[in-house]
Amino acid sequence: MSPIADLARAVAQMGDRRFLGVLFWSLCLTVLVLAGVFWGAMLLLGAFLPETVVLPWLGEVTFIDNMASWAAVGVMLALSVVLMVPVAAIVVGFFLDGIVSAVEARHYPQLAPVSGLGIKEQLWDSLVFFGVVVGANLVALLIYLLVAPLAPFIFWIVNGFLLGREYFTLVAARRSGMEGAKELRRRHGVRIWLLGICMAIPLSVPLLNLIVPILGVAIFTHQYHRLTGTRAVP
Template sequence: MLIQAVFAAARDVFSPALRRILWKSLALTMALLALVWLGLTRLFDWFLDGTTVAAEYPILEGFAFFLAGFGIFVALVYLLPAVTAIVAGYFLDDVAEVIERGDYPADPPGTALPMGSAILYGLRFAGLSILVNLAALLLFFIPGINIGVFFVANAYLLGREYFELAAGRFWPQAEVTGMRMEHRGTVLAAGAVLAGLVLVPVLNLVTPIFGAALMVHLHKRLAHRADKWPRIPASSDAPHLK
């Protein structure tokens, strides 16, 4: 089931139907990363200007700039899950509508979250992701543990976030949580796929759209297996299930 959802999502990400959404998602993701990078560099410049060691020892200043460049890169990697959460909250409903209409025309349509609620949900998760990844960042210099902690933490967080966004189009929060807990192993495995994608340079930029597509397919397959709703004619104007 999960493997089928992964292949379906990979097919959808670069499909003509989602291409426009993908370009907009890439633009927003890179813009947010640029803002984060700018903020981190300004913070470092402020810190360096406030110290006297760099002025007295130019060699140390050059070494500090080298370390800062590496540190900023590492920080961006650890902050990327939070950035993808914000982008996913903004675009998930657009992705879901395309996939639901194209791949599941016989199912009742989902209802999009209000834009403000979707963005606030993404920001809330982004804040949680930042806290968790900052804690993981403290273990960065412990080989064998740093990547493992980063991977497991983000597998859980990304699986939870994306699944709840996709399932929330159809069910109240209590039912969404119940479905996620009932299938927590599958959701965690899907989150592990996303956490692995985050670690791949360049390809990690498509995480918001791929993650949205993956969880839309996964939610649909889980709901169908549990027979949570009846099949309806594609031409019917079905009411929302909530």
């Protein structure tokens, strides 16, 4: 029941100013990424598709490019599901400390404040995790094509492992250090993986996936304190 209780606490805190700030920036980041990919896809289609096509009996057809544009919109809606995983990777690197601090200030006020990661460390970790997520999903894409009916489950399992591993490690490292975080992760690997899968599933739902990185950090913060025996304030 602890993940459900922690989810309820995270949802109840969504009105927190720091949570809303991260939601705003993650929304901006998502829109920018999708707009960039859409722009690139339209340029690619424009380079290969003619504006008009001459068909037997019908003559000149001019709506091919419009059809391609609508098809590109559909493709981008589908890609938005996959793109949210690397977006979640970027969000955790840049905004994790603010979310964790907000959760601890509300539910664990007895804890002494700790200094978060520096800007360079955050940037480096975000880039490394982003690369790992993109690489793993490119490899998984080949598997999706081979066993299409199992693609959603593979997506959840792979990204659940990656997201759970990264989110928990970064949350735990703030107070336990990197070695302590890795040790906790080794001892509770299955639990962390399952929580990561619970995070990856809603990431595949458009719009809902925008708040998943924030809720994920909050839930893993509560889980870390559960595992270390720190009692939360109701």
